[in-house]
């Protein structure tokens with residue numbers, strides 16, 4: 029009994045933090061219709077700032093706290109003003125989601141550059157001595173956390189319910205266009221809400237810092253917990269966010285206390301999926317149903333890039349010739365980077381089928397890489413199976429997971445799909461770290477053999493290079509075949525308009541599941557080749573940050589082109605090899621590239637190039653000519 | 662014309678107190694070109710949505726060549742050969758005009774993804790054949806020059822024609838068209854009339870919602886009139902033109918909008 033009370037108190041403390049983050053997510057979602065993944069990034073920046081000011085510079089706690097929060101808020105407002113707010117008027121919701129994923133990566137990268145990758149600990153605000161109330165010992169920091177949560181919640185309630193600013197925010201939330209006509213400066217209010225949530229996140233991060241191990245990439249954890257909380261509670265309701273946060277906190281602590289902390293992560297995923305399936309409007313407070321948001325359907329109309337005819341064939345053969353000759357022209361350091369580029373590109377091809385053609389955003393690609401990688405590596409290393417069989421087994425396991433997951437996700441769209449897959453990815457992350465007996469835990473799995481087919485062992489980098497190149501050529505030829513014909517057209521129709529696609533007899537769920545399975549299988553293949561190439565596999569090689577990285581590769585390279593991802597993969601993988609000093613800035617650059625690509629180069633590198641070429645060829649074919657023709661008659 | 666392509670039997674639906682479609686019964690004879698007319702808000706689009714089961718009727722039943730459509734998914738209904746277009750143009754962005762029309766051939770494509778992946782000659786031949794037919798359809802409405810242009814970059818009128826071609830491409834048995842001429846200029850309307858006649862003459866039954874009365878008089882065999890969700894009249898174009906109730910229903914609306 030005493031034990032249970034202790035656990036529940038811990039859960040409420042943890043839940044208060046989730047509730048604070050959920051509140052911030054809910055606020056931005058209400059005003060903009062976007063789920064701002066960057067939210068958790070502000071928590072970690074603020075917590076690390078607090079560490080530096082308090083521990084490194086010896087500032088008193090209250091001063092360090094205030095400075096950390098103010099500094100993070102200013103940073104948040106500047107970031108929002110430069111990226112999020114201007115993009116909002118131009119991008120559809122799923123692009124905005126990816127943009128905020130880019131911001132989260134960017135913030136993590138910034139933290140990595142400033143603080144490095146080691147974990148930090150901040151002492152509790154008022155000493156280690158716990159407080160005893162009614163015989164239950166409560167860690168003193170827990171009281172700080174709960175108190176802060178109450179103040180933030182009361183403040184947010186007062187703002188929304190009692191002030192004219194709150195009314196204007198609500199007006200924006202309900203109908204931005206009407207609000208604009210009524211003289212509300214939507215742009216400014218959006219920035220205000222973004223800054224406000226940065227501040228809420230900063231306060232949450234600073235107050236929770238003493239009970240956490242602080243690492244540059246913890247932002248994803250904060251965002252995800254806040255999101256699960258808000259999805260459980262009800263996306264558009266403040267009481268829902270609070271209830272969801274507390275519920276999640278208590279449920280996770282109970283699961284961790286009585287089963288294991290691994291189960292706690294699985295529980296979060298389970299709760300999220302059950303909620304999304306059973307009561308998508310939230311378990312506790314439905315909130316007001318948002319008017320159907322046109323931004324849900326809006327997409328940036330990218331230019332159409334098609335590779336057809338003799339020209340494309342010549343380019344393809346030329347490219348292939350260069351790739352075949354490449355290993356003889358570069359040094360061995362660059363060669364192994366090229367191999368990795370190719371291996372990652374295999375997973376990016378799958379992502380392109382799913383996201384570029386099918387329009388289904390997945391943040392779980394890294395999870396499938398992990399499933400494939402660890403299945404193949406463990407079978408080959410621990411059990412001595414042949415690598416080829418291991419690779420196939422990995423694909424089979426991935427496909428089974430993909431099928432199970434897609435039973436749920438098939439019915440989800442946009443942000444919900446993205447976040448369900450993100451939660452899946454984070455669950456796999458915690459399994460690769462936590463199942464130490466099987467995966468080797470954080471220190472990784474060592475002694476993985478080289479890939480082999482029968483008696484032939486791909487021992488040298490050169491041989492692996494040609495193996496990967498061969499696989500890529502086969503995949504590209506096959507998928508070009510399918511995507512240029514009815515299968516690809518059906519996927520693109522679904523991406524554009526599911527109702528119209530179904531009205532033409534297209535089986536929407538089946539195609540979504542096919543695309544999801546293709547993406548999972550290719551990610552799995554990529555993950556296992558990665559392990560055999562490195563002879564080593566550690567969780568961070570195939571983690572959620574890898575998922576974000578692959579989205580950056582795809583978007584930068586050019587979506588819905590199949591080959592575009594290669595330029596993105598090459599850019600992001602090779603730059604740190606060529607410019608060694610760049611390596612520390614890799615995550616930062618990935619985030620910046622993702623944000624900039626969404627804002628300024630929606631067609632990606634390949635798309636922009638192709639458009640330049642196409643413009644020359646097809647300039648005279650202006651569609652406006654139909655109008656002229658019609659009127660002339 | 663004995664067999665009926667579509668038979669509505671006392672179909673009704675209520676949206677929060679509003680009887681959008683009330684006890685509507687009529688048949689569309691096989692091989693006919695039936696026009697469904699009525700003032701704005703009469704329930705025409707809602708009737709289409711009920712036929713394609715975007716949402717089910719509260720009561721009543723809809724038969725398609727003798728089999729009930731109750732409980733079938735929109736994709737299944739399309740699979741039976743009942744295709745529709747939407748009132749607002751819904752061409753697929755990110756695809757060319759030709760590709761949009763080719764999506765219509767989805768059901769009849771025999772080569773599966775695997776055969777397409779292997780570039781089998783049969784799959785390539787089929788693709789070439791479908792492309793030829795889609796181009797011919799676009800040619801019929803004067804759009805084949807724009808086949809490789811992004812469909813959304815075409816003017817609205819052309820987009821609606823592309824959408825009609827896309828539905829025709831599916832070789833439907835019955836085609837439901839929701840205000841295909843809205844937003845079309847005179848030349849495009851003439852192209853549409855020619856297309857409708859050609860489609861009907863190829864043996865496809867058509868039910869078309871249309872406001873353009875001269876187009877209706879020009880092409881329809883039968884006219885069905887809805888007003889405030891109820892069936893007001895049905896008959897030949899000539900009969901409907903002289904029907905007092907129909908004139909009143911329309912005049913009433915015209916007075917409001919004038």
Ligand SMILES: Nc1ncnc2c1ncn2[C@@H]1O[C@H](COP(=O)(O)OP(=O)(O)O)[C@@H](O)[C@H]1O
Nearest residue numbers: 676679681699700701702703704705706707708
């Ligand atoms: N999904 C819906 N929910 C609520 N009301 C609807 C819905 N669809 C149509 N209506 C209402 O039903 C009536 C008929 O609309 P509609 O079928 O679009 O008319 P028409 O196509 O004849 O102009 C209108 O009053 C419209 O507002």
Ligand SMILES: [Mg+2]
Nearest residue numbers: 705706707748
């Ligand atoms: Mg209508």
